[in-house]
Amino acid sequence: MAKDKEKKPRRPRAETPRGFRDYFGAEVRARAGMLSAITEVYHAHGFDPLETSAVETVEALGKFLPDVDRPNEGVFAWKDEDEDWLALRYDLTAPLARVYAQHRQTLPTPYRRYQVGPVWRNEKPGPGRFRQFYQCDADTVGAASMAADAEICAMLGEALEATGIAPADYVIRVNNRRVLNGVMEAVGVLDPADPEAGAERRGIVLRAIDKLDRLGTEGVAALLGAGRRDESGDFTRGAGLGPDQAALILGVMAAGEGDGAATCARLRELVGSSEAGLRGVTELEQIAELLDSRGSGRVLIDPSVVRGLGYYTGPVYEAELTFEILDEKGQRRRFGSVAGGGRYDDLVNRFTGEAVPATGVSIGVDRLLAALAAHGSAATAEPGPVVVTVMDRDRMADYQAMAAELRAAGIRAEVFLGNGNMGRQLKYADQRGSPVAVIEGGDEKARGVAQLKDLALGARLAAAIETHDDWKAQPAQIEVGRSALVAEVRAMLARARG
Structure with a gap:
């Protein structure tokens, strides 16, 4: 009987893991140049750089990601030899809250910092959607004034322009989570005495509002009601709101069609007697007034802005590029969002038990780079040596x-x-x-x-x-x-x- 041949060791596959990618010379240089322009703006406003660990404890990160159907609720997590659960950071904000709580005795208040680095999310990858991507953040911790939010919005506009985006090619849209909460109270899906009750239903409502640009009013109305069946036949369960409830929410989304003052006046009517809603409208009025005094004309009050992370407590903002590009099907469409953020007054409180206001914005680095390339605004590639x-x-x-x-x-x-x-x-x-x-x-x-x-x-x-x-x-x-x-x-x- 012939002797069995020894099996050769299997060679590893030379391939990038699904949902990840490699970056080569020109891409790395382009990213570095763009980030240098952005961080110079942040530096000029008095913000200091910060670098945090890529790994945090799961407890410190908290559970704020919307994609709860993924393992470990959307984070890459593991248990170390000390039986502690660790995870790769999914954004740069949660680590900032930990840093401020840990070093608050020596850090100035307010603490203004910017940070650039990769983050990781255990999400389902798709075209243009990766599990590792870069963010560029700027945050102010310890300032309750709406002046901090107005400054973040104005500074974001300056940063976009520093990369080559013309003022006519972007808009920064601002809303307030308190306004949204006030509307939730008005339609009966949020009880201020028991804020945890009905969280799943509110999530459906917020996700429906967030899809206005893609689905239009009719599609959002279906998601607010019984649900919606898409072109493929897949059915998405709705929030189960009645026609009057859905009409109120759709009215809020349409309130942003006028100028800032008209939008806020309409929102005051719609939130009714909700204390949270009225406070949110007042904060939007303050932000609008401060931005008008600075001449920041590319910032608009828009009640349809939601933002997906669960830690936002007040104003939320989103930067959208308004120029058109050709999509994968050859159809013209707006490029869309490249940055977003908001106020998260409860995030540091998780560590300290003390109220610490905070607000900030995050630029999607890879997405903005793609936008600059599509628009022809990207820096000319540097020649080789x-x-x-x-x-x-x-x-x-x-x-x-x-x-x-x-x-x-x-x-x-x-x-x-x-x-x-x-x-x-x-x-x-x-x-x-x-x-x-x-x-x-x-x-x-x-x-x-x-x-x-x-x-x-x-x-x-x-x-x-x-x-x-x-x-x-x-x-x-x-x-x-x-x-x-x-x-x-x-x-x-x-x-x-x-």
């Missing part, structure tokens, strides 16, 4: 010195460290997006010169060239004195930039 080619392997120190000389003059440069003839080296430079290649063989070294190849002009010929002499014959290549190398490379780079 100047590549110093290697003609003689025993002269590597000379080539390294040449690259160091260029870098010392502020020019990005590298030496080719792979194997291959000149054609392969120039193909590498092409892949790097290099604007210039430096060539110095033995003959050039003896004569004290170097060849500079303008790759932008010569790119079309690169595939057919194999020898050093072929490169010298090209019109895109010039010979310069070795002492003039830096000056001539700088001049060539200037011509490439136009």
Whole structure:
């Protein structure tokens, strides 16, 4: 009997996990440039940077995500050796609440911070929907005044404009959770004496309001009532409200069709005698007045803004890009939301038992980058480094010195460290997006010169060239004195930039 062959170890699959993605050079640089523009705005307003751990205790994070059907209620969580449940942060706000509660004796009040970093959500991935994504937040902790909310909204507009978004291409829409609570009281799905009762039904109502842009008034009305069947035949259970109740909520959503003063006046009528609702309307009036005094005309009061996270307690806001793009089906549509936030006065209280007001906003970094690219507002891709080619392997120190000389003059440069003839080296430079290649063989070294190849002009010929002499014959290549190398490379780079 033949001896069984030993099984070879199975090789791991070289693939990105579902719902995650990799970022390469140009994308990383574009993101860094955009974030630099945004955080400069935050810095100018007096906000300080903060970095928090990617891992928090589940207890510290709390349960605020709307996607409760996922394992661990939407977070990536595990139990460590100390029997503590840990999780990857799902946003940057819950960690901020923990930081402020932990260090409140030494932090200034109000504490104004911004933070940039990845967050993780255990959600079902889909087109453009990832389980890891970047956020850029700015928050003020310890200020109860609506001036803090108005400042966040105005600063958000400045940040969008700093990235290249024109004022005419965005709007920041503001609502108040207290107004929504007042409406819930008016239709009988919220009892102030027992706020926990009816939470599931209120969630259905809020999700229905949040779908106004996608489903329209008719679709929202169906979700407020018995439910809605979509085009695929799937049925979504509704909130079970009667016609009069649904009409009141639809009236609130339509109240934002006038200016800020008219919207707030209409909301006062609709919330009736609800104490929470009336306070929410007053806060919206204060925000509108403060923004008007600053000339922040791209901020509108809009009662249809909901925001999904459960920790918001007062004003909520959402930045929407209004220019149109082509979707996957080739149809024109607005780009939509790229940022959102609001007031969360109870989040720090979870740790301290003391009331600590807080408000802030979060920009979806990947989504804003995609918007800038779609709109043609993205920063022009940075060219690659100047590549110093290697003609003689025993002269590597000379080539390294040449690259160091260029870098010392502020020019990005590298030496080719792979194997291959000149054609392969120039193909590498092409892949790097290099604007210039430096060539110095033995003959050039003896004569004290170097060849500079303008790759932008010569790119079309690169595939057919194999020898050093072929490169010298090209019109895109010039010979310069070795002492003039830096000056001539700088001049060539200037011509490439136009």
